[in-house]
Amino acid sequence: MMKKKVLALVAAAACVSSFAFATPQTQFEQGQWQIDLGAWNPKAEVDSSNWYNGSGDVSSDSKWNFQGGLSYAFTDKLALQYNYYGLKTEGNHETAGYKTDGDEHEVNLVYGLNKNFAVFAGWNRINNDLGGWSDTNNVAQIGLIAKAPLAKNFDIYAKGALGTKNTSMWEAGLGYSITPDLDISAGYRYLNTKLADKGEIGLKDDANISYKGFIAGLSYRFGGGHKAAPVEEAPAPVYEAPAPAPVEAPHVYNDYYLDSIHFGFDEDQPLASEQGKLDNFVSVAKANPTEQFKLTGNTDSKGSDAYNTDLSKRRVDNVAQYAVNNGVPASQMILDYKSFHDPVASNDTDQGRADNRRVDIWEHK
Template sequence: MKKRALLLAVAAATVTSAAFATPQTQWQEGQWQVDLGAWNTEASVNYDKLDGEGGDGTTNDKWNFTGGLTYGLNDKWAVQYNYYGLKTKGSSETDGLGTDGNAQEVNALYSINKNFAAYAGYNRIKNKFTSDDISESLTNNVAQIGIIGKAPLTDKLDVYGKAAIGTKNTTIWEAGLGYSITPDLDVSAGYRYVNTKFVDKGYYDAADDANISYKGFIAGLSYRFGADRDEAPAPQPAAPVYRPQPQPQAAPVVQQAPVRNDYYLESVHFGFDEDQPLSTEQSKLDHFVQVAKANPTHTFKLVGNTDSRGTDGYNNALSQRRVDNVAAYAQSQGVPASQLVLNYKGENDPVASNDSDQGRADNRRVDIWENK
């Protein structure tokens, strides 16, 4: 009965993670992400710290609904609401007592770079403990901070990890894999573990402070929509204007300036979702710098491109970052900005089919043209 009373007094608080499917580390202004998933949760507590009798009290696992909604404020900041069910089944170890509650949180997220994002927020946990003849609800409020990391294993497969700390002695980690079905639709699978304050020493005669853990397999699906994809308006034909015809005059003799043209020089290539050139492209960058410094009267057009994966808005921004980084390298080596003309085409100027890995690799590039 002592164990039963202590379980009834649980004041657990969990820190939830920043997304339920493959976690995003970058956002677009105006973009929404909807997350739906399930978490196969069990809860356990260490009785050694409760009554000195030893052993772990572990409930039986149960599938819980998870859901979330994220909105991109700009390319660095997003806001997010998440929901977790916290239901588990009673077991013989817990005298038939299970949990029946939920966690709701609001986070602000910040993109550090394409591989990492940080978040902070507020988490309200309602833990309801029930058996055939007992029901009691307890609510905890948790302040939390965390970090998200992910890296591509292939063009479509990511590995991700999340870690966080919060008040109520709370820690969390989650790790798993995410698979991109389309540029806007992901699925993921992983394992999630949360450890947080259970009771303070002396509460219901507890022998010491104690924590409780929630853990289990988690899977989910994410869908993104609504990003800004503004396109430049088509130029409108100018209204006809009447102008009187000038009287014929003798044409002055004008010295014609030599005609200058663009000549292809190099294509610098990039990895998937990368804005820094591949290490194998260093010789091309150095050749470009050498030619530019040897011809100070020539200008050089840098044109950024991507493959077809991702939204138009994201690919336009990615192609711009690629060009900016190539230009920044050239300037760091002594090429003046006045020699550089920057242009960005996103996915709209492929040189190969986007239906193959090699074709997509050929399209991830910055073309360099010399005007002379």
Template sequence: MMKKKSLVLAAVMAACATSFAFATPQTQWNQGQWQLDLGAWNPKAEVDTSNFDDNQGNISTDSKWNFQGGLGYGLSDKWGLQYNYYGLKTGSNDKMEGTNGDEHEVNLVYSINKNFAAFAGWNRIKNSLKDSNYSQTNNIAQIGLIAKAPLAKNLDFYAKGALGTKKTALWEAGLGYSITPDLDISAGYRYVNTKLADKGDMVDEALATDDANISYKGFIAGLSYRFGGGHKEAAPAPEPVYTPEPTPAPVVETPVQKNDYYVESVHFGFDEDQPLPSERAKMDHFVQVAKANPNDTFKLVGNTDAKGSDAYNDDLSKRRVDNVAAYAESQGIPATQMQLDYKGKTDPVSTNDTDQGRADNRRVDIWQNH
């Protein structure tokens, strides 16, 4: 029957939309870090039966809550691998038979920057109708894009879209909230449209008079937890204790004048005291230069954008410097080789009137005294 076909296609649609339908979709990865996703969504299937010989117009199933879950792993700071599972069950009514399938999906995800990521993957979807023997397994290749933008502290807007085989297209949009640096929740709406039947196919007693698609849509909510990995974005770290630099012994000869030479600027997210994942290479470069010049001192100067009070930003710039210094110490740079300074919001390098200018000001400047 048409009901059965609609539900089958709904499952296919779910397949193409699964990439990041848990908590706020990830656009950045930390190497070696895992993400566990748990959630539920409440889909219903809908089909236009004008493409079948039992034309009844648009008909749909009742919605039903389904479990969804997934596991992601950061292969590097740019690449992640993710497995997702979706239940594809919907409720029967007097117009359309419910579905009882499931979906397994694997995606490779690439972080373009903190706001965008691209993904490509494979879905295996079993479409099964509750009250008949009709069952079909679909294999779908898909490619898509994820976008994320901050609305307020800890609150993001996200959207994603994808195209796949079997005439499949999807979109999803919603809000995500970060409870802690490692725990997120989200809520949104998800829509998928994909092929149900080719012209001439029979689904129970219904004959497809033309190619037919089905849509699968509903409210979605989830929770994500991250753990492991070598370093984490915005992960809290204990404030390191630094050994005071010893007072040099007096010398007879006139000391050689040293100058400060710029090395790097390590950048941070809004109201964050841990460097952005993309800044790891800069910190490693600083460590490399410091090891190559053990007799030089390196000055670390913390800065913030102009949002917030002077006292808050002074403390935030101090935490930023302390965490960069703690990373350098963990890589073998002695505390005596570093001088720490905190300037809060008093030394901007760009305007504080634009998002980009404020992002430029959230930094730790590193200077080599040589």
């Protein structure tokens, strides 16, 4: 009878090693906070053959648990994240009514590699409360997040982690962006971690527990906004806006389109493929030293207006700095920033958004 009770307890146990809740982020905005709220519906499962006279897998019934988290971005690439997970399941006839009543607290540092990938590492404290028996796993973990767009406002994501205490985790699902700062997600998570060593609680070998179920949540971001890092120092002169020159008579100016320099998503340096356009601009400007050129920065519609205004400014400043570094006087350039308010294509497609990430160059005369 005692062995059956122990087996029932183990079947109901659950341990978790995880990363982000709700839609996982691969990019950040310095100074921004994120709150995650939601629930998941896990059940615990263990191979009872690790117990004397045991055989086969037994599992507890699932139960909805509260999940939550809080994140803060130190930079556009590095964030600190805390997560809480309830580890409660229901007993059934296989588990003789025993259920789990634990919880989990974890802290991770998350580093965004680009818009599609991020890595994380941290510490995970997993408390297994099995009624009359409890134990705690302290897990060091490292993992990877992958994320890609499926359609307008829809993303697919996956993440996985490996940790001490024989711990592993994977999760996959879909996310939907209601606004640039509010999204929801739904997915499925599988977790596996060490329960006990051979000889403990009647074990004839080391035992692990798997924990799996559907998960759904909501994420909200707020705050953030920062000034761009200064351009790296170089021996070339730094661009400064020229003082307005007095004119003797009013003059009506017209802008004649010259070219557009394009950028990657959330990047302020031109694509490598645009080098020829940059050099052509420098050549035309130097060949027409009495003419001025208007540089207008633009972005796609992803992100807030404030952030994109800053991004469009950084794009224009970097193109202007390149021209100055290559002998074009700063007085020949007029700078303007449009954020996402002057698209040349639809922001509903990948190609349209790529066309909108640009600096337009106009001959101003």
